Amino acid sequence: MKSDKSELERLIRKYKKIVFFPSEEAAEFAACIPETILRDGDILILCAEAVFGQGLPEMPDTVIRLSEKETEELVRLYSTYEFTDNFIMIAENSSCASVFNFVGNGVLTTEEAWQALVV
Amino acid sequence: MDRQHYDEMVEKLNWLENQGLLAGRQIYLFGYCNATEELVGLLHERAYTISAILDNNLSKQGTCYEGIEVCAPKAVLCSAPDHVIVCIAARAYAAMERQLREMGYAGLVEKMVDYNSYAEYSLTDETICTKRARVDRGVEQINAYKRKYSGCFRIYCPFSALGDVYYMMSYLPYFLEQKRASGYVIFIVGGACAQVARMFGAGQIEILTQREMDEQIQAVLYTGDSSAFIAHHDRPYVQTVYRALYIKKLTLEELYRCGVFGLQENSVPYKPNYLEPYPQSDRIPRGRSVILSPYAKSVTNISGSYWRQVIAYFRNQGYELYTNVAGDEEPLEGTLRLAVPLSQIQSVVERAGVFVGLRSGLCDVLKWADCKKIALYPDVYYSDTRWKMEEVYHLDGWENVVVEN
Numbered sequence: 001m002k003s004d005k006s007e008l009e010r011l012i013r014k015y016k017k018i019v020f021f022p023s024e025e026a027a028e029f030a031a032c033i034p035e036t037i038l039r040d041g042d043i044l045i046l047c048a049e050a051v052f053g054q055g056l057p058e059m060p061d062t063v064i065r066l067s068e069k070e071t072e073e074l075v076r077l078y079s080t081y082e083f084t085d086n087f088i089m090i091a092e093n094s095s096c097a098s099v100f101n102f103v104g105n106g107v108l109t110t111e112e113a114w115q116a117l118v119v
Numbered sequence: 120m121d122r123q124h125y126d127e128m129v130e131k132l133n134w135l136e137n138q139g140l141l142a143g144r145q146i147y148l149f150g151y152c153n154a155t156e157e158l159v160g161l162l163h164e165r166a167y168t169i170s171a172i173l174d175n176n177l178s179k180q181g182t183c184y185e186g187i188e189v190c191a192p193k194a195v196l197c198s199a200p201d202h203v204i205v206c207i208a209a210r211a212y213a214a215m216e217r218q219l220r221e222m223g224y225a226g227l228v229e230k231m232v233d234y235n236s237y238a239e240y241s242l243t244d245e246t247i248c249t250k251r252a253r254v255d256r257g258v259e260q261i262n263a264y265k266r267k268y269s270g271c272f273r274i275y276c277p278f279s280a281l282g283d284v285y286y287m288m289s290y291l292p293y294f295l296e297q298k299r300a301s302g303y304v305i306f307i308v309g310g311a312c313a314q315v316a317r318m319f320g321a322g323q324i325e326i327l328t329q330r331e332m333d334e335q336i337q338a339v340l341y342t343g344d345s346s347a348f349i350a351h352h353d354r355p356y357v358q359t360v361y362r363a364l365y366i367k368k369l370t371l372e373e374l375y376r377c378g379v380f381g382l383q384e385n386s387v388p389y390k391p392n393y394l395e396p397y398p399q400s401d402r403i404p405r406g407r408s409v410i411l412s413p414y415a416k417s418v419t420n421i422s423g424s425y426w427r428q429v430i431a432y433f434r435n436q437g438y439e440l441y442t443n444v445a446g447d448e449e450p451l452e453g454t455l456r457l458a459v460p461l462s463q464i465q466s467v468v469e470r471a472g473v474f475v476g477l478r479s480g481l482c483d484v485l486k487w488a489d490c491k492k493i494a495l496y497p498d499v500y501y502s503d504t505r506w507k508m509e510e511v512y513h514l515d516g517w518e519n520v521v522v523e524n
Contacts, residue, residue, distance in 0.1 A: 005242040107367070116362040116363050
């Protein structure tokens, strides 16, 4: 991904939802993305190099591998403010809860949690 | 609508008038909610005519408020954009503004209240710089509190809502046990929410302004602070717990129990144990009184005529009627005024025998009260989900009544 804001703006306008996996700790979540979401042309997956090798398939239009620098910049931006409402970062975060808590206690299945995130 | 946001809305209205942006324009309001009702009141006081209230919610469309029709948003396109202004007092300003633009609306859109200091849908250097300065202010604050409460776990309640704080406190002990927290401090907005936390025995509480809360939470996110937890189901923007409602019907309590704290469905909530008796309870006829609570911050009000029917119904059966009020709220006509601290309200309703309230956080505070309890719900959907408000805010052991439009 081109490391500039104009490219990010273009992606925000183009995709209904952008899901970002910034670290290896997020790999377990990336590994269980339903196929339907991976193949949804309106959803873009951005992932760090470390996550990319954990079973996420190569899909040139909807899965983009980010460099370490791009990943760091995007994490920093996301943690600074809400720059759009169609971007989600999936990461282990001890300071807040996530919809995946419902998977741990059986209220939702993994597929349902993913559907909730991208709807 | 809280006082701070109301004052902000008045200030914005004054500015729009001074800039000449209201006179001669067709005024539309987007988002039918309590805040919009307040804005209607302000505009009518100043003799402005409102063309329509726009709302995406199908159950609200076709209804009327104060003689103003509630319509689908596309109604704004019927007017020439140069002569229109859309005012948004509702929370989701950014999404609403985008919807209007995507629809082809090219006229003025004005944000009347800034609820969401986290969001700015822009990537300009100026925006990033401003938001980064906000993070820096937050970091300075949290560092000060880390020094003050060294070794304590910090729990943040981002939003000033009694019900949110109530359920957070009901399940917090499990979380603290899991974290092996030797001490904790609650960060909260507003004195009323602090009262709720004290009812559960919270000994260390810091009351913040909304701005301070937002800045500190942003700093927690930015620094990846592992000694803090943001205990909420949909604030700030990184929270995704509430999204479960797009798939499954869940109550607010379940969102906290199973979502925010990740507990099993059968986990038992802790009850508030630091309650007090109301010292003047002798003046309330035992078992023959009704405590009414007609006001709520974030719920569409129920009509005055409905409350008059409620009052007449109980009066005909010989009940004494009271309205519990806070701040500058007025008692309903024909009822006596009561202003009871939250820690004492349970003793009051149990003495009275009957509580009837517009579904609000006060109903959560009275969850365990031993009396007849009736919660009234407007017949609307919860946010942008497919569940009705009664389904999400349903209270077991209560009579849950949906008041149709």
